[in-house]
Amino acid sequence: MRSYGQYCAVAKALDLVGDRWTLLIVRELLLRPCRYGELQDGLPGIATNLLAERLRALEEDGLVARDEPGCYRLTERGQQLGAVVRELTRWGALLMAEKDSSDAFRSRWLEIPLELMFGGNDPGRPEVEVEIRAGDEVLTLNSRAGEVKIRRGVAVSPELVLTAPPDTMIGMLSGGLDKKAALEQGASILGDFRHLARLRRRDWLEDPLGPALSTSRR
């Protein structure tokens, strides 16, 4: 990418990750190291030459490393982009209200939003296991000792099993849809739906630095 030629941290950052697809590649690698084919599967729509080109640029810039040929992972510096991707996720969450019928979906794309909604430590939370069935894979949310873990795979002994189309699932998880509305939209709910609200952070949509820093002066 052509440099912006500005001595500014935002411009310098975008010189490295401002290219089309680049931050989506980082999104994929934030979850786990990926093979080339896994990246293609997690990035529907990307041209194979662009994926190769972006990976090469990311490697040159020290954000991505490949252990064996064909297995890509983020370097520590690349991992630090997690904060950027999380804020983009938070900001983009409101845009998920309606799903375009032609939009692709992968269940792994829920993992970062789930971290935002349920992450962090909160000793008062109940200990429950929730199985989340939407899209291509099953996710499991596990609350233990105040910590919530999200992982791929089925639950062992879930207190709640949710099955729904992607947009309905996101509505349930985020709290935008109540049980009745979700059922009307084709969700299947096994167990006590109220567990979700007890686990969810109420501040997950808020700027982590608080409004003090975020409001523009004048």
Next chain:
Amino acid sequence: MRSYGQYCAVAKALDLVGDRWTLLIVRELLLRPCRYGELQDGLPGIATNLLAERLRALEEDGLVARDEPGCYRLTERGQQLGAVVRELTRWGALLMAEKDSSDAFRSRWLEIPLELMFGGNDPGRPEVEVEIRAGDEVLTLNSRAGEVKIRRGVAVSPELVLTAPPDTMIGMLSGGLDKKAALEQGASILGDFRHLARLRRRDWLEDPLGPALSTSRR
């Protein structure tokens, strides 16, 4: 911009702000409402047709509004991008270590990094006024009652006046350069340099959500 066609919050966000120059326009408007010409000045290198096109798209998407013709400001939704721009700033800060000689610079680009470095409330901080002279305008940092305010314009009765080339100034402000090194790089320091270290947050480079959420699992 062509949509990514992915039902994912990051992709949806980038559908709106992933275009080249768009987040830099937001960076400018986060500081204050701007006239068209001010935006051009704050975005050296942008083609005028692109600026007009981006502003039109941002307005259509409800992120920018124009009060009078020619005066642009962020909507509330646009302001919420502040969190994204701040994380890009934090991540890009390390890239400011060396300045390319052809890079353009505007002193207003220091305002967001200064908020990160000195923002927030800390009742233990001394009450001092620092005048910052680098680039095209003078900035003043004012610490009172634990709060630090950054504004354009000269100081009233500063305890510290810093004058330096942009990269040296950033080194001093961020803490990467000590007094001796800064002086060697052409800085002029009037007053007690140690005020800076007393005002600066030590965690300004850290992920606001903490490493718990930011580390990738496995």
Next chain:
DNA sequence: CTGCATCCGGGCCGATACTG
């Protein structure tokens, strides 16, 4: 089959000229 490299049409970007 996976992991890319090559090729080419089209659209976006960048620079300049021009207008109310």
Next chain:
DNA sequence: CAGTATCGGCCCGGATGCAG
């Protein structure tokens, strides 16, 4: 000052080829 118009060139997107 605040944009609009135009055009060359480069990047993106989609298809295809090919080597291990």
